[in-house]
Amino acid sequence: MNHATSELLPDGPLLAYYGDDFTGSTDVMEAFTLAGVPTVLFLQTPSQAWVKKFSHMKCVGLAGTSRGRSPAWMQQNLPPAFASLKAFGAPILQYKVCSTFDSNPEIGSIGTAIDLGVKVMGDSWSPMVVGAPRLRRYQAFGHLFAAMGDAVHRLDRHPTMSRHPVTPMDEADLKQHLAKQTSKRIELVDLVALKQGLGQQRLDAAMGNDGPVVLLDVIDEETLALAGQLVWTNRGSGLFSASSSGLAYALVAHWRRVGLLSAPTDFPQTKGVDCIAAISGSCSPVTASQITWAATHGFDTQRMDVKAVLSADTCAVEVERLVQLAQLAVQKRVSPLIYSASGPDDPAVLGFSKLASEAGIELSQAHERVGQALASIMRRIVDTTGIQRIAIAGGDSSGAVASALDIAALTVVSQLTPGAPLCRAHAESTDMDGLEVALKGGQMGGPDFFERVLKGTA
Incomplete structure (x- = not known):
């Protein structure tokens, strides 16, 4: 060899x-x-x-x-x-x-x-x-x-x-x-x-x-x-x-x-904006602490009614409710953060199988429906408010939202926290092209993650 x-x-x-x-x-x-x-x-x-x-x-x-x-x-x-x-x-x-x-x-x-x-x-x-x-x-x-x-x-x-x-x-x-x-x-x-x-x-x-x-x-x-x-x-x-x-x-x-790669130049710091939109489908206790931190530091945090989302009869109503609350928050230049669960001990997590059964759908379909609802909410927020920076917590949620926004590709803009950079969206649509996106896995980031997305590191 x-x-x-x-x-x-x-x-x-x-x-x-x-x-x-x-x-x-x-x-x-x-x-x-x-x-x-x-x-x-x-x-x-x-x-x-x-x-x-x-x-x-x-x-x-x-x-x-x-x-x-x-x-x-x-x-x-x-x-x-x-x-x-x-x-x-x-x-x-x-x-x-x-x-x-x-x-x-x-x-x-x-x-x-x-x-x-x-x-x-x-x-x-x-x-x-x-x-x-x-x-x-x-x-x-x-x-x-x-x-x-x-x-x-x-x-x-x-x-x-x-x-x-x-x-x-x-x-x-x-x-x-x-x-x-x-x-x-x-x-x-x-x-x-x-x-x-x-x-x-x-x-x-x-x-x-x-x-x-x-x-x-x-x-x-x-x-x-x-x-x-x-x-x-x-x-x-x-x-x-x-x-x-x-x-x-x-x-x-x-x-x-071995000298094949030189030391990198300093990467640009992240500048702050006056408002972001954030959603979370993560069940991680790390994300739960970040949601709690955001709630006490000026974010408008709103819990999704998971039971309503899993029902075909009430899903659209729940999505509309959360979209309107987010739109009102953005009008006041307050950052909305919509979440489906707060940690692994959240009743929505512990009772999720039962909720899926009551809705008459398979567990995999239930997870997909929550992701699609979060994606629909974020798409509506971006389309109607003109917001230019968003944050998404949770791997499945990130996939659903990115697909709903018709983003073709991402490149890194700057650092936020290890493992969750701020990215630039590339899309055919001029409304989506240039959107700044932070995707966060459940275990990534400190308690102030969402504020860091908002205020940046500069």
């Missing part, structure tokens, strides 16, 4: 990726853009005109919704998406997963994505980088840890992820967790081997004709760069990797370490 590093980064895209949800998709875009690697995130399979417009980009992403989908859905939808991304010619094709590894064999199966992806790119091996120190995610001896507040928790004991309403994490050992989703052999290059300079030796020993998945520990900047080195120097004629944004951070760390 050729381990030599070229003197220059190759021409064309360096990485193409499919994001398993919309908020996580902006995370990779932020990581590369802040490092000086131009990146665009398409929100739908791009036309040739959009491909030409962004032909100078070194990283190309496609936002998806597979995190909440079944293996059958993935088998039908992921191969064409992967094929469209492979056409950009990048040496690495990534299936971008959440840094908390949200998945199980029935929903958002990362193993299914790997099985499909290696058929597109070849199966010499499939690296997996999940740790991302900038996001306070750490992988040690194959076990995943994530911070919340001042504490770092093993994922199966994490206050949020161990109680996730759809994909609760009951196993922090990623080899064990992933083995429930794929029959592929799964190996590990641990942090001790990396720090002792034995990473390549361990990787060589793990190789085989069966194309193993190889987890790479990341706990700090040193192991991050060493993981990036293993991926880049062993990319061969092409690799498929199911990884978090830790892969982007790892590649950047390696490229900088």
